[in-house]
Amino acid sequence: MIKTIIVEDEIMALKSLEKLCKKYSELDLIGMYENGEDALESIKSAEVDLILLDIDMPGMSGLDLVEKIPNLPQVVFTTGNTEYAYEAYEYDITDFLKKPISPDRFKKAIEKVNETLEKRNAVSLASEMHELYIKTDGKYIRLGYPDILYFENVGDYIKAITSHGTYIFHDTMKSLDSKITNPRFLKVHRSYIINMQWIKDFKDNTVVIKDKVIPVSRAYKSVLLGSINLI
Amino acid sequence: MYKYSEVLDSVCLDNLYGNDTEYALQMFEIYVDMIEGQCSSLLDAVKAEDRELVRKMSHKIKPVFTMVGLPRLTKLSEQIEKESTIGSIEWLDSHSGELYQEVVGTLPAIKTEIEQLKKIS
Known part of the structure; x- marks a missing residue:
């Protein structure tokens, strides 16, 4: 309308x-x-x-x-x-x-x-389909989806860890999750949304992206397993 | 297609309303409610020699006449609007008076049209 x-x-x-x-x-x-x-x-x-x-x-x-x-x-x-x-x-x-x-x-x-x-x-x-714009330090910064490794919740803020740097912006995980349209992004924990293309490995209740070990909640583990090509 | 009175410009009305006589009726009724008052205000503005108000008033009522099939009064209002800043007060007075007389003179035809439109709407 x-x-x-x-x-x-x-x-x-x-x-x-x-x-x-x-x-x-x-x-x-x-x-x-x-x-x-x-x-x-x-x-x-x-x-x-x-x-x-x-x-x-x-x-x-x-x-x-x-x-x-x-x-x-x-x-x-x-x-x-x-x-x-x-x-x-x-x-x-x-x-x-x-x-x-x-x-x-x-x-x-x-x-x-x-x-x-x-x-x-x-x-x-x-x-x-290709990007997000986040407001940080009074300006909007473009984050191309392929460059984003993961998002981490820090209090009232979100930390975006990318291949070229870390950015902090004001938002909630719930709101951010609803704005990301790229299907390669997955919420694996109440404090983490990851870009699956950067997963190095995973075991039990964790995934590793670069050198960061990220927890996977029980609630999200089945979603993660259903989203990857397991052989 | 509904046939409007010959006093009114039916081509202009057909273009505006097509077969929507309910729409035409609504516009005609609003016109009857407000046009005399607005033309009086225009005359008052001319008497007060308030040229800006004359411009605004004539501009405001200009398109309204076409909506009831009186495009010649739209042209007369347009002339008044154009002359509002440069024309003599005498000219504005006589033409605003002419507009008022035309409005009063055509009101019975508009009211008759409203009755006709009510019958079919």
């Missing part, structure tokens, strides 16, 4: 957009706002994928609003004046609709929204 909000100060245009949105099952209309200030509060507190945004509003204009949004979702500008088009496209928007908006033109806009979403998802999926 595409979480959508409408920002429009003119009641007929607002109702018209609401009606048009309801024709598309993929749009989840989560809010309608008559000014930019209220919309900004909502965008800060909720996840929004698409904003249908009027440009010319009293107070904060649509263009002012997009300036204030840190991670801009998809934006479809709606306006009575095409003279704003050039300025609007400076913001890498998805579409620009002139009011009143016909259902056919709205349909094209939603097609563009879906295309953009598919492209973004493909890029995101490609990233998820």
Whole structure:
């Protein structure tokens, strides 16, 4: 579902957009706002994928609003004046609709929204398959999956041991485990997630990765045994 | 396809609403509720010689007329919006007055259309 909000100060245009949105099952209309200030509060507190945004509003204009949004979702500008088009496209928007908006033109806009979403998802999926970004020392560091040996829980932090260094970041094992999409990673203990491609050997209740002996809980041992090619 | 009154631009309405007469009815009802008040506010802004408010008001109501099949009033509002910063107050006054008269004059037709739309929705 595409979480959508409408920002429009003119009641007929607002109702018209609401009606048009309801024709598309993929749009989840989560809010309608008559000014930019209220919309900004909502965008800060909720996840929004698409904003249908009027440009010319009293107070904060649509263009002012997009300036204030840190991670801009998809934006479809709606306006009575095409003279704003050039300025609007400076913001890498998805579409620009002139009011009143016909259902056919709205349909094209939603097609563009879906295309953009598919492209973004493909890029995101490609990233998820190959890497993780962890925040440490105020910046995001890329860890390619093949370089990661294992993760170790240290209090409220996680230690990532890689072939090129050790990094510490704030997270929980449960949350980290849910974010790793690479099937070669396995939780073997409440404090360890290992990359199976780095296993040197294992016996009883331990695995060795490089020179580190990592405990394997009884609960996870059967999962480990089921995940490796035992001869 | 539903046939709109000849007073209204049916091509424009068909493009906007297609067969969705319930949608048309909703828009027509909102129009009747608010348009006179908004046109009065426009006239007040012209009388107060508040050009920025005249620009904003005319801009705001501009697309609304097309939604009830009155694109000629959209054009008139557009002219008022364009002239709001450079035109004479006399020009703005006479054209805003003309817009108001047109709105009042076409309201009965819009109300009749609402009754027709209610019958089939």
